[in-house]
Ligand SMILES: Nc1ncnc2c1ncn2[C@@H]1O[C@H](COP(=O)(O)OP(=O)(O)O)[C@@H](O)[C@H]1O
């Protein structure tokens with residue numbers, strides 16, 4: 586049979602295996618790029634050298650002409666010697682075709698997937714063909730043992746940066762529990778206001794925090810604008826913060842893994858979190874998102890007022906003495922100003938996957 590036809594048939598036969606490898610390779614490339622702060626292309630190019638050399642050697646070997654013909658065509662001594670070497674390599678690659686063809690195809694396809702941003706969260710083991718090898722859903726985390734050991738993802742950042750959106754998506758994707766810690770402060774602010782207490786009285790606010798009934802967290806109206814304002818006022822008191830610390834730490838280390846979002850998760854609550862992400866966006870973008878969110882809920886709000894509120898809350902949260910809003914030194918920065926929800930989630934997945942505690946971490 587003609588060498589090219591044999592090559593084509595081999596490519597077709599091995600393409601499913603190459604595809605499985607390509608997905609895992611694409612995930613790994615993106616995780617490495619995120620971990621090293623480099624572009625996917627910069628990480629992928631060196632990994633393509635061998636596959637391309639092998640592809641060229643195989644093409645030469647399967648060309649149908651023999652080595653002497655090729656050497657006669659090239660003439661020069663060095664080129665002829667190089668051709669012999671490549672010919673030899675091509676012969677070995679052809680003998681081991683069941684390894685070289687999936688390797689070459691898988692790497693090239695995988696690099697292309699990675700450049701397109703596909704399979705970012707992929708953690709498959711390409712050599713595992715059972716259920717695990719094909720699964721990227723939430724259950725994977727537990728099977729990998731991540732959850733059982735306690736795996737905390739700490740997400741901090743200013744109001745409306747997209748913390749909650751990303752945190753929920755990560756929790757679903759990895760099968761972790763999720764805690765919106767802002768709700769705790771919102772609930773305390775709400776209870777204190779309802780009782781007519783002085784929000785500036787640290788001791789009184791601490792007492793409300795210590796007596797907090799977790800059942801009140803289910804009240805949907807807590808996510809509103811007024812509760813946010815009350816929250817940031819009561820959150821300045823050390824007595825309030827310390828009353829909530831133990832509950833949040835317990836949640837963070839629960840078996841099965843946890844994602845928490847707030848202002849001080851990576852700095853105070855869980856400085857030992859396996860993954861820390863500081864989600865941010867410009868004040869204007871955040872105000873636009875919040876305005877759109879409120880308008881969608883039927884509230885009549887104007888952008889200028891919301892922008893003012895966002896800035897005031899930033900100032901209060903960053904300027905307070907107790908656990909001010911700031912990025913932990915080892916947090917990965919995720920600016921979502923230019924990212925839509927899907928891209929922001931994918932970027933967050935790459936950060937999680939790049940964690941050395943993660944199964945596919947570097
Ligand atoms: N990357 C994004 N692009 C566009 N809108 C977003 C993005 N991330 C979040 N949003 C929207 O912005 C609003 C605030 O997001 P949210 O996750 O509640 O922020 P946070 O928890 O930081 O306050 C929500 O309406 C959400 O749908």
Ligand SMILES: Nc1ccn([C@@H]2O[C@H](COP(=O)(O)OP(=O)(O)O)[C@@H](O)[C@H]2O)c(=O)n1
Nearest residue numbers: 744745766767768770816817820847848849
């Ligand atoms: N871990 C946390 C979470 C919230 N907070 C406070 O609670 C307020 C409301 O937090 P939130 O996360 O619900 O607010 P948004 O970012 O969703 O607007 C913040 O402005 C902070 O002042 C905090 O101090 N520490």
